[in-house]
Amino acid sequence: MDLLDFSDCKLYFEDPLPAEAEALIARAAAEYGDPDAEMSLLRANLLAPDNLTVLVGLYRYYFYQHRLEDALQVAERVMQLSARHLGLPDDWQKIGDSHLGSAAASSFGLLRFYLLALKASAVVLLRLGRIEASRQRLIKLVALDSRDQLGAGKLLEVVDEFQGTGASSRPDSDLSLAAA
Numbered sequence: 001m002d003l004l005d006f007s008d009c010k011l012y013f014e015d016p017l018p019a020e021a022e023a024l025i026a027r028a029a030a031e032y033g034d035p036d037a038e039m040s041l042l043r044a045n046l047l048a049p050d051n052l053t054v055l056v057g058l059y060r061y062y063f064y065q066h067r068l069e070d071a072l073q074v075a076e077r078v079m080q081l082s083a084r085h086l087g088l089p090d091d092w093q094k095i096g097d098s099h100l101g102s103a104a105a106s107s108f109g110l111l112r113f114y115l116l117a118l119k120a121s122a123v124v125l126l127r128l129g130r131i132e133a134s135r136q137r138l139i140k141l142v143a144l145d146s147r148d149q150l151g152a153g154k155l156l157e158v159v160d161e162f163q164g165t166g167a168s169s170r171p172d173s174d175l176s177l178a179a180a
Helices: 020-029 037-046 052-064 069-087 097-127 130-145 154-164
Strands: none
Touching: 020 052, 020 069, 020 154, 052 097, 069 097, 069 154, 097 130, 097 154, 130 154
């Protein structure tokens, strides 16, 4: 399965979005530095709570505002919704190769999106300093993406190298994965 092949599959942002929610997302983009931007995104979420475009907007807002706990909640909501549509187990830890085939047949684009949301949650967990929780997600992604097309294997190598080296022995010992 080629996770980098975007041809012949529907992508999350192609799902219809109510006009009012779309206008609120556009307003949030225009108001980005203003506290009203979040309110616009939350209103859009009330109008279309299961729309992945709205949730991606919320995730990006929270991530770039360094509101990582909020970003993590949104990433997990995205995974929950995607899993439901794909017929995947609710718990990402229970997903195996046997699930991927039927999920890919259902919606290859949404399956890739789900896997990228799992990776995004791992990155947020790293930023929060929850290294082991992040590693578990990355390990799962490596098992599901044997060709490492999503880059989780490379990220896991960096995490493991950092953990094995020990920050105190590095010349830049004041750096941490949580600050990345």
